[in-house]
Amino acid sequence: MTARARRTVGLRHTDPSDVSLQEALEALADPVRRSILRVLAGxxxxxxxxxAFDLPVxxxxASHHFSVLRASGLLEQIDQGPRRLNRLRRxxxxxxxxxxLxxxxxxxxxTKTAS
Amino acid sequence: MTARARRTVGLRHTDPSDVSLQEALEALADPVRRSILRVLAGxxxxxxxxxAFDLPVxxxxASHHFSVLRASGLLEQIDQGPRRLNRLRRxxxxxxxxxxLxxxxxxxxxTKTAS
DNA sequence: ATCGGTGTTCGACGGTGGTCGAACACCGAT
DNA sequence: ATCGGTGTTCGACCACCGTCGAACACCGAT
Incomplete structure (x- = not known):
């Protein structure tokens, strides 16, 4: 933890070791969630x-998707002022x-195929 | 192919190299389908x-699940007399x-938790 | 104290996918 | 030719999940 003003709030963070394969696969089976992970990886x-994700939803x-990713041990989030910053639990x-992963x-x- | 009487029928077999990650994850996100794969692996x-799978459905x-597994490149099936034999495309x-995999x-x- | 910005929560809606029984198709054997 | 066994197909049902707008909560700055 740095000296910067960061509050690790009481968010429901699931440890990856407590995640079942079922939960992991369900979390990753959504394309929007996978795109979030790819952005974070870079x-x-x-x-x-x-x-700040430019999602098509x-x-x-989006908030729902972040919640799922957090609950499946893929994301860690901390609050900094009004925004919630994300880290990929690689x-x-x-x-x-x-x-x-x-x-x-x-x-x-x-790529989206035009209908 | 052995000399045994086996007919490789015109079943819709998808090659794994043509399968998207989306399809793969969706196929594997079902517990019944995963249990089929584990049995075949042994x-x-x-x-x-x-x-001959003793599935809870x-x-x-069951036929639907086998169809999904075949379409996602996880299974190969051949007909032998009245029955359809399976191979894991490991x-x-x-x-x-x-x-x-x-x-x-x-x-x-x-294990199923008794309700 | 008020405001704009960020994110969550709350119903509600719609589509999709897993499920079933029933009917059908196919095969081998009797 | 009929029968039992195996597997698929067809509707239909239902639960779940992704989706949305609206309302709310929180923060920092004005």
Whole structure:
């Protein structure tokens, strides 16, 4: 923990070692959630807030997805002022499910086909 | 292919290299399907027919699950007389999604908690 | 104290997927 | 040709999940 003003709030953070394969697969089976993880993988920890993801869903839905990722041990979040910063729990999750996160991060982003 | 009487029928077999991560994760996100894969992993290829799995679902539902597994590149099936024999496409699928199948096969079977 | 910005929560809605029984198709053997 | 066994297909049902707008809570700054 740095000297910066960061509050680790009472958020329901599930430890990856407590996550079942069922939960992990369900969490990763959503394309929006996987895209969140890929963005986080390309940046320093806690560099991006929830609102800064340019997701194709509403605020409410995005919030739901972050909640799922947190509950499945994939995300750690801390509050800094009004925004909530995110960190990909890369090492911990990979220790629990070796190779799984790597598959998600190396996935070639499927481009939207115009209807 | 051995000299035994086996017919490789015109079943919709998807090659693992044509399977997206999305499809793979959706296929593996069901516990019944994962249990099928684990059983197959513990036996020789084409040793077990669809009806010999002791699944907690009806015949119709089981058939649906086998169809999904076949369509996601996880299963190969051949017809032998009236029954349909199954093979886990272990190497091919692992080449497409390294480590993913291993996670499923090493999963500790979650026991049903009595309600 | 008020305001703009950020994120969550609350119903509600709709689509999808797992489930089933029943009917059907296929095979081998009698 | 009929029968039992195996597996698929067809509707239908239902629960769950992703989705949304609206309302709310929180923070920092004005």
């Amino acid at each position: 940046e320093p920890d806690f560099a991006r807030a929830c609102g 509403s605020k409410a839905t 090492a911990e999750f990979d220790a629990r499910f070796p190779g799984l 790597a598959l998600v991060l190396t996935e070639d982003e499927p | 036996e020789p290829d084409f040793a077990r027919a669809c009806g 009806s015949k119709a539902t 190497a091919e699928f692992d080449a497409r999604f390294p480590g993913l 291993a996670l499923v096969l090493t999963e500790d079977e979650p």
